[in-house]
Amino acid sequence: MAKQLLLIDGNSIVFRAFFAMHNQMEKFTNQAGLHTAAIYGFKLMLDHILKEVQPDAALVAFDAGKTTFRTEKYADYKGSRDKTPGELVEQLPYVRKLVEASGLHAYELVNYEADDIIGTLAKEGDQAGFETMIVTGDRDLTQLATDHTTVAVTKRGVTQTEEFTPAYMQEKLGVTPRQYIDVKALMGDSSDNYPGVTKIGEKTAVSLIQEYGSLDGLYENIAAMKKSKRKENLINEEKIARECQDLATIRRDAPLAIGLKDIAYQGPDEAALIDLYQELDFKSFLKELGAQEGGAQVDQAPIEYQVLDEDNMALVDQLGATVCFQLEMPDANYHESPLAGFVIGDGKRWLVSRNADLLTTAPLKKLLEDPAVERDVFNAKAQLVGLHRLGVDLAGVDFDLLLASYLLNTSENANDLGVLAAAHDYHQVQTDEEVYGKGAKRAIPADDEVFFTHLAKKARAIRDLKEPLYQQLTDNEQLPLYEDIERPLSAVLAHMEITGIHVDAATLKEMGSKLVEREAELEQAIYQEAGEEFNINSPKQLGVILFEKMKLPVIKKTKTGYSTAVDVLEKLADRAPIVQDILAYRQISKLQSTYITGLLKVIHQDDQKIHTRYLQTLTATGRLSSVDPNLQNIPVRLEEGRQIRRAFTPSAPGWKIFSSDYSQVELRVLAHVTGDKNMQADFLAGKDIHAATAKRIFHLQSEDEVTPNMRRQAKAVNFGIVYGISDYGLAQNIHVSRPQAHEFIQSYFKEFPGVEKYVHDIVELAKQQGYVETLTHRRRYLPEIHAKSFTQRSFAERMAMNTPIQGSAADIIKIAMIRMEKALKERGLRARMLLQIHDELVFEAPEEEIAILEELVPSIMDSAVKLDVPLKVESKSGATWYDLKK
């Protein structure tokens, strides 16, 4: 088989890719704000063509600059072109990098266009017996087609092409490739700005060339041509036609410094591609490489380890005073995950085992429980819980790779050691997904070598990343956040998770059976009203019933169809009785599936408790989240749902549930960080803040004049400020017109000038430094603050306003939790902290300790930090979580 030569017209493909993806251009930017759509499109084209042609030699030709021999000869050549957009120019260097990393040669030649390079090499290819494929976005190159050279011209996108061979050109255009030049000479080319002969377009040009064979043939025989205006033009403009012919002719003898022998194609340089994709944020392509090559980017060099067993435990005593440790739990839920093995080591030696029970034996248990040993881990909280299951009390941790990574960049919230290591440019450890697989195929490898190597490399990664990450925390002024807040908090959270909260299954089941009955009634009523049975839980089917069959007005649409969300249904409620029933059905079915069935599934049979997991390294703001199950969204707003809380009871008779929550903590933080004197004055005076806000923005004499509706609106404005206000959002929320909402905001800013200054300044700060911070220097990067897209940029601006507020509130309660845990211990109280719900702490305690908690908990919470306004804490207690009373 003949050798294959691939020649790509770089500039024209990049242009095509850029304009093909122009409408989604803003979706394709990397973190640094670089546009990447054209690079992306180019990559798609490249993949496509490399699949079709397996080249032995390949080259991408680029234009060297604006001036070429053509512009020297003809000043107007390409003179009408618009300036290349900046969004495209910035991508060109990356396209070259992509080309080179993909194993193709890139070439340009001063004074020549890419076409000429391609023409010259195609000729060399023909002579050397190659089969050549030329890929371009420019039809002019079809003149290069021969029996051994095919010209693929992109159409519409960049991956679909039309392939021009001499035969196809004859059939489609009626001329040969060589004749195509002469056709162009007569008709001209407006995009390249050469005119051709007056009044001759493509049709005429083609028929003339067909008749006379060529431009030369035409002028040789022109005297015999019938007298006409056209003949006159042809004669008068012969010079132009000859010039245009010269311009249209692609050179096949450009003085290239390279030849076919220099452009052998040997496949991609994966490491370079990975670096490039990382810089460009091409996640899907990164994934492809990882999947195809099994993590080729990871250094696969072996690591030395020793397998521990009962007989060589003495090795443990030889470890130094600083050890990296990991109890391996393959399932995310470490309360239940199998304990697959462990690794412990000090950098000199890595000891591994599949037998987690060894950890309960003397030298290892002692090492883990000795406060004098410095232990470094990945996810201290998980290690604490896992070891607790073995009866080992991990005494404390120095470096937690997961926690440190999260603080350095709260948006990089992966939960996998390999992924995070790679994010810190460390490539000597694989991800769990790579080693263990995913989905149903996920399993601990049976092969000792594979499993132990992975464990040892994880431990080594913890060790290798310790110094650089500590250094970065220090540089960011985040060391106190790490050492004084997050690290101690991980132990507090572990303790809360292990303690769990008692849930009475019988109560839930009883509620469940009542709900099932009511659900069935509503279901029948809905079918009746609809006149047919359908799946009420399917928004799609429901949409058909409501908006097609019953012809109710469509208020809002989603990506996929009609919206049937609450706010829509509420607007339709008085038009058809079915809507009320659907709302009621939804409410009940939510309670049933999420809160009755859902919670019953996660009550542990041995202790009748639910043990949630708090995710400490997930949210971008610094809040916790709660999973398996989520105990931070147990119903409270509506009475029917609130009943669920009856099932949450103390774990011992004679005990009670106790809860304290911060009152308006986010607004107090707002008053503090903005320094707004009016808002601070209202808080210092102990006022009802929403009423006080209403009095100010509605210009009332006293708070007595505030109507409930005014207070409600003021409250919404306060929330809006915290969320990063917009008139649109506020208008939606309180159902007023957008100008009206705008008025509210202006009035608010006038009354609270410090707040206005803050929302302006924080966005500027985010733009200037690239991130915002909370009270404790928790950081959130906002690269999209520079986005050109209004939507994206606006999002980032609201995050800039909201994150310091929400995040500082999170800081405050975290500090309180650490102090609270300590206080309970110091005072020898039996009370236990069970739940954190963002601004609320829930405890259980013996009845006789409730009075103590009523003093202690608020005093610790309200003194967690010193703000310019007081923190206010309210407490309640009761027999169950439902029954809490002041």
Added chain:
DNA sequence: CACTTCACG
């Protein structure tokens, strides 16, 4: 696995 909906702060 994406999408929609709805529970919480």
Added chain:
DNA sequence: ACGTACGTGAAGTGG
């Protein structure tokens, strides 16, 4: 003109 309130998790549907 653009077109959204901030931060989460779970369940169900349907491709």
